[in-house]
Amino acid sequence: MMDQKIPFETIVRRHGPTVWRVCRAVLGPGQDAEDAWAETFMAALTVWEGLPPETNVEAWLVRVARNKAVDVVRSSARRAAPTASPPESTTHDDAGPRTGIDPADAAVTREREDMLWVAVDALPERQRLAVAYHHLGGLPHEEVAGIIGGTPAAVRRASSDGMRALRHRLGASGKADDPLDLDANTGGTS
Amino acid sequence: MTSPEELTPDTFPVNDQTMKALHRRLERRAPEDGVVDISYRTLETPLGRLMLAATNNGLLRVAFENEGFDAVLNTLADSVSPRILEAPAALDAPAREIDEYFGGRRRSFDLRLDRTLSHGFRGEVHEFLPRIGYGETLSYKDLAERVGNPRAVRAVGSACATNPLPVVVPCHRVLRTDGALGGYVGGLEAKSTLLELEASA
Numbered sequence: 431m432m433d434q435k436i437p438f439e440t441i442v443r444r445h446g447p448t449v450w451r452v453c454r455a456v457l458g459p460g461q462d463a464e465d466a467w468a469e470t471f472m473a474a475l476t477v478w479e480g481l482p483p484e485t486n487v488e489a490w491l492v493r494v495a496r497n498k499a500v501d502v503v504r505s506s507a508r509r510a511a512p513t514a515s516p517p518e519s520t521t522h523d524d525a526g527p528r529t530g531i532d533p534a535d536a537a538v539t540r541e542r543e544d545m546l547w548v549a550v551d552a553l554p555e556r557q558r559l560a561v562a563y564h565h566l567g568g569l570p571h572e573e574v575a576g577i578i579g580g581t582p583a584a585v586r587r588a589s590s591d592g593m594r595a596l597r598h599r600l601g602a603s604g605k606a607d608d609p610l611d612l613d614a615n616t617g618g619t620s
Numbered sequence: 621m622t623s624p625e626e627l628t629p630d631t632f633p634v635n636d637q638t639m640k641a642l643h644r645r646l647e648r649r650a651p652e653d654g655v656v657d658i659s660y661r662t663l664e665t666p667l668g669r670l671m672l673a674a675t676n677n678g679l680l681r682v683a684f685e686n687e688g689f690d691a692v693l694n695t696l697a698d699s700v701s702p703r704i705l706e707a708p709a710a711l712d713a714p715a716r717e718i719d720e721y722f723g724g725r726r727r728s729f730d731l732r733l734d735r736t737l738s739h740g741f742r743g744e745v746h747e748f749l750p751r752i753g754y755g756e757t758l759s760y761k762d763l764a765e766r767v768g769n770p771r772a773v774r775a776v777g778s779a780c781a782t783n784p785l786p787v788v789v790p791c792h793r794v795l796r797t798d799g800a801l802g803g804y805v806g807g808l809e810a811k812s813t814l815l816e817l818e819a820s821a
Contacts, residue, residue, distance in 0.1 A: 435694075435698050437696070438656075439693070439705050446639055450634050454632075464642060
């Protein structure tokens with residue numbers, strides 16, 4: 431249930447983190463996820479007042495984010511296609527007229543390197559998408575199946591396999607010999 | 621460190637800096653498509669934090685912290701448009717002029733104003749207020765006469781009290797006939813601070 435008469439800024443603050451988790455998990459580190467996030471809220475601003483009052487805003491935003499993720503990947507592919515330059519250049523060179531390094535953008539970069547996100551990036555694609563749309567975005571398995579294909583049961587398995595892999599990765603990182611574990615030796619005994 | 625069993629969506633880190641960077645991207649992007657009706661920002665002043673809100677037509681609202689910024693935004697969402705976004709860059713000009721005013725470097729404002737929130741007789745009073753010069757004061761009674769309705773002293777008082785653009789539209793320059801401060805949306809202390817500022821500059 432939503433109230434279209436509340437300031438849109440409230441919607442951005444309330445649902446921005448969830449939409450970001452979905453975009454980040456679907457599109458990985460880099461500019462594309464940030465583009466998809468901004469385009470999602472742009473689209474939401476455009477149609478905001480016309481939404482039926484019974485709309486579940488967060489689920490609606492997650493669906494928009496999914497469409498924007500598809501768009502962003504398409505346009506990235508279009509941009510990359512005519513050139514022979516290596517694809518990784520798009521991550522940092524698409525920033526447009528920005529000059530200097532914004533400290534907040536540097537924070538985004540740090541987050542890209544966060545252990546849990548690195549683990550998400552390493553999941554097989556179907557597990558990663560199932561985790562993104564179901565676990566992080568809150569969409570039901572049936573709907574996620576419509577997005578990524580397969581049966582709801584298969585999506586359920588992919589989602590829980592993905593979560594198990596992430597738990598395992600986090601649990602495993604408690605061991606000092608894990609190369610991803612950056613903090614284990616500084617926190618004393620555990 | 622969260623234990624692995626508690627892998628909830630909130631465990632997936634989204635820090636404040638990330639949200640700020642994403643928000644700025646939205647702020648840069650939104651004006652291009654004209655999808656935002658009201659932009660706002662806050663500004664530190666000697667009267668505490670002020671919130672400034674503007675439409676494409678000009679400055680719409682100046683609010684004191686004691687009014688509750690969220691409450692003010694909710695009212696704007698209801699009465700003007702819910703397409704409200706915090707976008708400081710859209711308010712660079714009013715923020716600069718208000719800053720100059722508090723620094724004693726500005727005596728009148730050269731800003732486009734959106735008078736949407738001023739209606740009827742109150743609107744007439746609000747229109748008149750900028751004619752009271754910097755450092756001058758007028759009584760509610762005199763103001764009622766000047767707007768052509770000498771018996772409407774109370775209505776003038778409530779017009780001043782509901783000025784949507786305090787500081788910029790100088791309702792603080794209106795006092796009681798006996799010289800007492802009367803009232804002020806930002807509190808009497810704010811009113812006397814403004815009057816002292818203008819008396820000393």
